[in-house]
Amino acid sequence: SAVISQKPSRDICQRGTSLTIQCQVDSQVTMMFWYRQQPGQSLTLIATANQGSEATYESGFVIDKFPISRPNLTFSTLTVSNMSPEDSSIYLCSAGQARNTEAFFGQGTRLTVV
Amino acid sequence: KQEVTQIPAALSVPEGENLVLNCSFTDSAIYNLQWFRQDPGKGLTSLLLIQSSQREQTSGRLNASLDKSSGRSTLYIAASQPGDSATYLCAVTTDSWGKLQFGAGTQVVVTP
Numbered sequence: 001s002a003v004i005s006q007k008p009s010r011d012i013c014q015r016g017t018s019l020t021i022q023c024q025v026d027s028q029v030t031m032m033f034w035y036r037q038q039p040g041q042s043l044t045l046i047a048t049a050n051q052g053s054e055a056t057y058e059s060g061f062v063i064d065k066f067p068i069s070r071p072n073l074t075f076s077t078l079t080v081s082n083m084s085p086e087d088s089s090i091y092l093c094s095a096g097q098a099r100n101t102e103a104f105f106g107q108g109t110r111l112t113v114v
Numbered sequence: 115k116q117e118v119t120q121i122p123a124a125l126s127v128p129e130g131e132n133l134v135l136n137c138s139f140t141d142s143a144i145y146n147l148q149w150f151r152q153d154p155g156k157g158l159t160s161l162l163l164i165q166s167s168q169r170e171q172t173s174g175r176l177n178a179s180l181d182k183s184s185g186r187s188t189l190y191i192a193a194s195q196p197g198d199s200a201t202y203l204c205a206v207t208t209d210s211w212g213k214l215q216f217g218a219g220t221q222v223v224v225t226p
Binding site: 103 | 159203212213216
């Protein structure tokens with residue numbers, strides 16, 4: 001199994017600012033994913049982060065709003081840019097080795113935009 | 115497009131009763147199905163992973179079945195305890211990268 005550490009665990013931010021969320025895995029993983037969970041809803045995939053290449057974004061999510069870095073096989077960051085109250089959500093990092101292996105999640109970042 | 119549905123949305127049982135949580139998906143072309151537990155305001159804890167070729171998986175008081183052809187999975191939790199109170203999410207993997215498609219979850223309350 002993999003242990004995933006996410007920082008910060010929570011933050012309150014002013015609208016118009018940006019927040020970078022860090023995700024550290026205790027072992028090398030092939031794939032890392034970023035999900036958003038809006039209040040009272042389930043998880044929605046934002047993007048897939050591959051080491052050494054640009055992240056792949058899901059429909060409705062764009063790089064300018066959610067830039068992602070994946071500098072190595074154990075680390076990734078997600079930035080929420082130019083925030084508005086609608087960005088208030090829990091953001092979760094996930095990691096896995098391949099499609100047939102278990103996915104593990106960080107503890108999430110609870111973001112409130114005021 | 116794959117859709118994942120969980121029924122019921124909420125469930126309240128007295129301690130000691132068995133829990134039955136249902137998950138259905140519209141496209142049977144999945145690689146695997148995973149059950150997670152989420153405590154309020156927290157991340158996800160993986161409970162069970164069932165590969166598409168498997169019919170069930172067991173871990174302690176938890177048992178999950180998978181009927182891929184009918185697009186259904188059921189999570190059974192035996193002899194429920196107040197500590198089992200949480201939201202339970204099922205998710206399917208439908209692509210080679212391992213992206214997950216989640217259901218909306220079942221919120222479980224086990225009363226002492």
